[in-house]
Amino acid sequence: MSVSKILKSELQSLPARTKDVKTLPEVLSARQLVDNTLIDLVVTDIRPIFICLAKFHEILSWRELKSIAGCLEQSTQGRNISGIAQTDLNGLDSVLQRCIQDFNTEGCL
Amino acid sequence: MLTIADSQKATLGLLRVSINLTNSNGEVCEALNRDTSLVTALTDIITTDPEHYSHAYHQEKDAQTVASAEDAPEQEEREANFDLLLLSLGLMINFVQESGKVKEMVLSTDLPGQINLLFEKLIARDVRLRPAFLTSGICKSCAGIFGSSPRTSYHSHSEWKGISR
Numbered sequence: 540m541s542v543s544k545i546l547k548s549e550l551q552s553l554p555a556r557t558k559d560v561k562t563l564p565e566v567l568s569a570r571q572l573v574d575n576t577l578i579d580l581v582v583t584d585i586r587p588i589f590i591c592l593a594k595f596h597e598i599l600s601w602r603e604l605k606s607i608a609g610c611l612e613q614s615t616q617g618r619n620i621s622g623i624a625q626t627d628l629n630g631l632d633s634v635l636q637r638c639i640q641d642f643n644t645e646g647c648l
Numbered sequence: 649m650l651t652i653a654d655s656q657k658a659t660l661g662l663l664r665v666s667i668n669l670t671n672s673n674g675e676v677c678e679a680l681n682r683d684t685s686l687v688t689a690l691t692d693i694i695t696t697d698p699e700h701y702s703h704a705y706h707q708e709k710d711a712q713t714v715a716s717a718e719d720a721p722e723q724e725e726r727e728a729n730f731d732l733l734l735l736s737l738g739l740m741i742n743f744v745q746e747s748g749k750v751k752e753m754v755l756s757t758d759l760p761g762q763i764n765l766l767f768e769k770l771i772a773r774d775v776r777l778r779p780a781f782l783t784s785g786i787c788k789s790c791a792g793i794f795g796s797s798p799r800t801s802y803h804s805h806s807e808w809k810g811i812s813r
Contacts, residue, residue: 601654608661615668623669625679632680635666638659639689642732 545576574602578609585614586627593630604634656728663735667742674747681743681750684757691759693736695766698773700733 549572582588588611592599599607669676680686740763744751754760 601658605654605658605661608658608665611665612661612668615665618668619671620669620673620676623676623679625675628669628676628679631662631666632682632686635659635662635680636686636689638655638662639693639732639736642656642659642693642729 545572545580549576570603573606575606578606580610581613582610583614585611585620586623588614589623589627589631592634593627596630596634604638656732660728660731660735663732663739667735667738670739670742670746672746674749677743677747677750681747681753684753684759687740687743687750687754687759688757690736690740691762693732694740695762698766698770700729701770 588607592607596604666680670680740754744754
């Protein structure tokens with residue numbers, strides 16, 4: 540699925556979502572796209588997502604993290620992944636540790 | 649109906665991603681283990697609560713009965729904990745198997761000893777307390793006799809003589 544298709548679909552649903560709302564919601568913001576769209580996305584190049592995870596993992600909500608994990612899971616399943624630099628994975632190990640430690644608590648990132 | 653929290657879904661998802669990434673990739677294993685903190689966290693999950701290992705049995709048992717609405721969240725929680733356990737074990741196996749460097753690092757700690765101790769306890773308890781219904785039966789598919797070993801998930805045949813599933 541290309542980015543244009545995603546944006547088109549978001550734009551098509553915009554009138555219905557804004558009918559009862561006076562102010563325009565930020566449906567096309569990066570955060571909204573992560574929340575609503577990324578979880579269903581399968582991407583060929585996962586590197587940008589890891590870079591984003593490394594940069595912003597401290598401010599991502601659990602919902603955003605769940606979407607990122609969903610996308611990465613589908614995008615890496617059954618594939619031989621190569622070309623990821625060690626620095627790209629900087630966020631993953633620390634996020635993973637915090638997730639594991641907070642698994643049975645109401646922890647927040 | 650309550651579902652497991654976003655935090656738990658995110659954790660299980662990220663563990664699956666890590667397993668996918670570390671399959672046949674020693675470099676990724678090394679990148680994720682610049683020190684022993686991640687393998688220590690995984691070992692804590694693997695060894696902290698031996699009761700979690702019995703959740704596989706509960707999952708199978710619960711699947712046969714219609715769970716009440718009150719039981720559903722509890723069952724879902726048990727399943728999530730069991731998934732966490734399995735995925736943690738899977739990731740540890742990948743780390744040790746795919747990278748000699750990580751394997752050496754893990755062997756230089758007391759983590760393998762902790763895991764070994766846990767499995768010794770689990771095996772000892774299984775021998776001592778194995779229920780009768782797990783100890784006898786014949787698999788119709790392969791004619792394997794289950795008089796000497798417990799029926800476990802690695803045996804996938806579904807038809808059994810003398811055992812009501």
